[in-house]
Amino acid sequence: MSLPQTNFKPPFNITRASHLVFTSRDLAKSRDFYTEVIGLKVSDETATTIHLRGVEERAHHSLTLKRTKDEPGCERVGFRVFDEEDLEKAKSHFDRNGIAAKFVNVPFQGRTLHVCDTAGTPLEFCARMKTLPRVQTQTHTHKGAGALRMDHYQVLVPDVAAAAKFYTELGFRVSDYICAGGDRIIGIFLYRKNNPHDMVFLTRSGPRFHHFGYIVHEMHHAVRALDAAGNLGFGENIEHGPGRHGHGHSYYVYLRDPDGHRLELLLPAVQIIDIDDEPMRYDVKPGNTNLWGLPPPRSWFEETSPLIGAKVMAPGTQGDSLTLEKYLFAKGPDAAPVKKRA
Amino acid sequence: MSLPQTNFKPPFNITRASHLVFTSRDLAKSRDFYTEVIGLKVSDETATTIHLRGVEERAHHSLTLKRTKDEPGCERVGFRVFDEEDLEKAKSHFDRNGIAAKFVNVPFQGRTLHVCDTAGTPLEFCARMKTLPRVQTQTHTHKGAGALRMDHYQVLVPDVAAAAKFYTELGFRVSDYICAGGDRIIGIFLYRKNNPHDMVFLTRSGPRFHHFGYIVHEMHHAVRALDAAGNLGFGENIEHGPGRHGHGHSYYVYLRDPDGHRLELLLPAVQIIDIDDEPMRYDVKPGNTNLWGLPPPRSWFEETSPLIGAKVMAPGTQGDSLTLEKYLFAKGPDAAPVKKRA
Amino acid sequence: MSLPQTNFKPPFNITRASHLVFTSRDLAKSRDFYTEVIGLKVSDETATTIHLRGVEERAHHSLTLKRTKDEPGCERVGFRVFDEEDLEKAKSHFDRNGIAAKFVNVPFQGRTLHVCDTAGTPLEFCARMKTLPRVQTQTHTHKGAGALRMDHYQVLVPDVAAAAKFYTELGFRVSDYICAGGDRIIGIFLYRKNNPHDMVFLTRSGPRFHHFGYIVHEMHHAVRALDAAGNLGFGENIEHGPGRHGHGHSYYVYLRDPDGHRLELLLPAVQIIDIDDEPMRYDVKPGNTNLWGLPPPRSWFEETSPLIGAKVMAPGTQGDSLTLEKYLFAKGPDAAPVKKRA
């Protein structure tokens, strides 16, 4: 399996992971979670929809929650293109390649193009969005994590190299990739902005939406979010962490929102810009891959938000990940976690 | 079961939890752990003994490690008394009460009195110790957590009220206590200094030494310790946390040293001084008692350092604690943590 | 001049610096400042009085503001004694020594004793105060610095050794003292609690109240207070810092409240308990005495809160302190700070 090569002359200019649309069964509870624990600001809300943004964001929304009575899921995964001309180029590109793409109207956004990637992830592209003042210096109004801005998405797919190829052809570069069992690529980290990242694929049945990441300023902001979670009835929503990823990645903590959608709070990652920055390869080794912190629990590996309308396919070979449960089981004196001891 | 009452006119003046003596099978490895991860300073070392102190400590040592070929354990649990006169009063007090107490010579310490508490914990008291300059402002020389100072001990005993009575008669106050199944007291937090704490008892077979705590200045110091642990081969020594205790207690992380001795890094706790500060009662409730953070793993509940020479007794009734293993088991879809899922 | 010696068998047991009473010309503005910037909690308020406490404090108030139309000042400097019996002992002690002392009623406090120290500082002692729940773990309700607790006072007096003697006879110990021009003592740091400090005297005309200190948890809490000050119209109230004191002391920032009363936000200081902890002597050296940070501006040296009712006396010899103004003047190319340069 080979790593897809970046097309440095892409047909149009995608600039960044910018916004998500999720459905929710309880908007009021989600609003509490996102404003009091994560610290997002409400840009607009109605009885059926809430638009939220990070405290640093000038863009009107990076997270849209829509009321549903069905199973909550991810409706759209949004990216920005640089300008309106790029939308036209995008439409032509998809038409040329026989990929269904159509322009739609989305509130608070400029002209918006809907398309699915080759894995089936429902995407949308826009160049413009209503703007609001950044409030990152108004720290006396910040709550919880005071999350700064949307950072990246992680999607599970059966074939990460095939999924990533859609993006590398559109100019995405690979910062890191993970190999297992020799050269089988099981994870790819992709970016357009240089902070990075924008999109991450891991091998599992899919496409399924795994998590999105918001940047927090300093570690104590993540800690304040966890205090808020504990104090406000969301303590069980803390799924994994705090810890520090292996592979040079940042400090993290994962939470589940009231509908089970997973988000990561992470500190600013490294900057990657130079042509010298070749993709870094990491080989899966036995044991905990974190620099520190326990392995993720099984729920982290298995539970996801459905991508609404996408058909889930299973991979040919699936990883046998080290869950926290297996980790503790392997460390423990025997297989029965409830057995009493002296 | 009733909470023992503080004797506010104690026979002698104990001022604080001050120093511990542990045995170690590999002094070089322990030295690495304590200097590079925890950030203690070496005050003195020979082929068989290392004396360590926190960066804020003017006292020569708060942790003494002695080489052993046997099972590593805790040899002495040390407290300071205010002055030499208090040592004489202590000796008289113990003699009067038929408790064996003898003066011994300990390097770098003033006259030192050995005695066991009623639970069997081997204690030592001294009023003086060689002093060395505090180096807390020399932050460019600090490593890992840059641990400031010894804070408290936790000892497991079959009968916490009986064990605590020894201390309350010596002037210790109770900040908090934990009840289960109505009025059965299963945990008691005791203090003499006002930062607090000094000694904590939890109900289990014992006496067994559970952990000692060092204060760190800010949360990022704990994070730097965890980074150091991960980078220097001590990643598996992180046992539990970071998290925040319930009951108004502080942020914590627990690590195991190379011999399995457990220590807690914690942020400064509240100050308790006033007579108004009545002991706070907490009743065990089902579920995770942390403000946030996963429950401790089973090892935290079960594994301890033996108190050298102490005879271990089992309690009449033992708690059925929520371990991380049970917590995950209860959350999971079924009892078999290794079972594959879609 | 010699350092007064601590009486280790004091006539009664003072436990800590606990509360202040100030007058204010604009209660509403002061309330804003203390709740939004410093992060104190309002325990009680009427049209004429506000009682405030730190987020960690169980005691009803550590700061009382009373409305005035006169020049704002400090009405009382409060200390806790351990219990009611100590109040009786205190009264007897002062009576015996011909020092006027009388019991008064103060809202929310137990029996309260008024007395002046030998420098003329109006003090009050009480053993009990109404209690309220500590809210230090409710970080989602904290604002600004989220100040934890009252820590210490600094008072300017003409003769620091004479002023300190009143306190050392009551059991206060000296952590540090500052000498100038040989053995002339110009500053003394006194403590009863072991965190420390409780009372500091510096040589100037006096008695005049210089500042009080509240402990903040971590440096980022001080930074959040400064952001709040800047955003809420109190930016000019930041007088000095952030910086780090010399002499092993902590990080600091000084602010002036709307009436000009000065407070310090500082991080937890070292713990001092042991008999080994002899007073540390520091000799004034030319130049900036901070570990880092600019010298304080002239206002810091000269402006104070009057101690209501106290008669101000000038010292025999006054220090010639390095103000920020002199520091910049000495560094600059010439004496005229407004002169234009290329």
Next chain:
Amino acid sequence: MSLPQTNFKPPFNITRASHLVFTSRDLAKSRDFYTEVIGLKVSDETATTIHLRGVEERAHHSLTLKRTKDEPGCERVGFRVFDEEDLEKAKSHFDRNGIAAKFVNVPFQGRTLHVCDTAGTPLEFCARMKTLPRVQTQTHTHKGAGALRMDHYQVLVPDVAAAAKFYTELGFRVSDYICAGGDRIIGIFLYRKNNPHDMVFLTRSGPRFHHFGYIVHEMHHAVRALDAAGNLGFGENIEHGPGRHGHGHSYYVYLRDPDGHRLELLLPAVQIIDIDDEPMRYDVKPGNTNLWGLPPPRSWFEETSPLIGAKVMAPGTQGDSLTLEKYLFAKGPDAAPVKKRA
């Protein structure tokens, strides 16, 4: 005066501010300063040259210091272009426009192009540089600020709009600009990378190099740098701060290296990518323009590093900036900062 417009189809692709070349009279002392206080890593050193990089940087150097016996200055201001092809395009562009540009060999760099901007700033462009492993996760090896990466430059020029035009024609965007006396533009912040910034111009005689900025991870890293400065004899090198800039910019502290070259340690700034992000205009208002923190001292306004070989020109109109000296003078009781007061 009008703001120069960005050419969104630039003749070649500059990606970021990447490296500087300074001369130094005392390499050993500078090495100490940059490694112990700022926390840079030495990538290579000889008797006459030191190459340094931030802990996050994969590029071999972001700061080169060359030994000199002359007045220390800035020899080159370096930018990265995306690839080798961009260097060819750059050469053609400059040739076409009659701007002298020549290829040179620089150790550890790919082909490098020397050219001066229209203000006379000596620049160099390269696409490639030797790489070394990033060490940002090896926090146990970090010292002082553990500075992450080079961020931006500030250059003083007589005509900021003219100076900026060179850059906007090469694709730089304007994040903010500062106007005085109506529409006279006196400051322009330019960027290519999206973190931002890369180049800042302020109006003064010039071109003169004012400062460069390194990003630090969290505020406590800046504090550790200040502690290190104070402890290691560089306390007087702290020129200004810590404080928080107005205009939505970040926390900062300015230091002077042993040769007087000025650097800023700053926290990560906002991300700016979208076409919606129109330049923000700020109008100079009387008083301190910081969100908090004292105004900069006169030295900050007046002292610079000479750009070696550049001819300094004076501006038509120069700002009358609020220095710390003027600020204190205006606040003080009279014009004589050394006058004694009671």
